[in-house]
Amino acid sequence: MTDRRPEFQGEQFEKGLQIRREVLGDAYVDRSIAAADDVSAPLQKLLTEWCWGEIWSRPGLERRMRSVLNLGMLMALNRSDEFKLHVRGALNNGVTREEIVEIILQGAIYCGAPASLDALRSAKAVFAEIDAATTQVSQR
Structure with missing residues (x-):
């Protein structure tokens, strides 16, 4: 569309x-x-x-790296809705769940506990949504 x-x-x-x-x-x-x-x-x-x-179309960084940067910046800015959106984008760009958790842990030191706790809640919510959708599809 x-x-x-x-x-x-x-x-x-x-x-x-x-x-x-x-x-x-x-x-x-x-x-x-x-x-x-x-x-x-x-x-x-x-x-x-x-x-x-x-x-996003510039050749200087791969999309995967742009996603990693976005997650860090959005966590620092405490923008949970955009963070969730970019967790999905990061997964689409080849960032693993384990790497997303590591990004959040890294951010805990530089951005603080509240930002990392919000980011972790957001990431877990996205993971759960994806898992639920995958389960529904596989049960059909």
């Missing part, structure tokens, strides 16, 4: 949209784009073009 409004068109937007889908998944991106209104559409456009189309 791609919204064909004028602000959601163009080469840079499409490039960013593709990367965003590969990292975060079609379902999340579809919901974000569909929910965009007159107030939020400009931010969706900016993030898709510049965050995903410009920064």
Whole structure:
């Protein structure tokens, strides 16, 4: 699904949209784009073009490393919703659950106990959601 409004068109937007889908998944991106209104559409456009189309497409770091960095920064900023989203993205980019726990432990020293506790709760919630979805699929 791609919204064909004028602000959601163009080469840079499409490039960013593709990367965003590969990292975060079609379902999340579809919901974000569909929910965009007159107030939020400009931010969706900016993030898709510049965050995903410009920064995530640069050759200097692999996506896996970008995910590791994002987890550390989002933990430091205590942004649990974005942290959860990027746990999924990190898993899609080849970061293991064990590595995510190690990132949180590393962050406990540099970001503090409250940030690491929130990050661990967030990671565990994402792991549980993924496990539940996997169990449902395998039981069909």
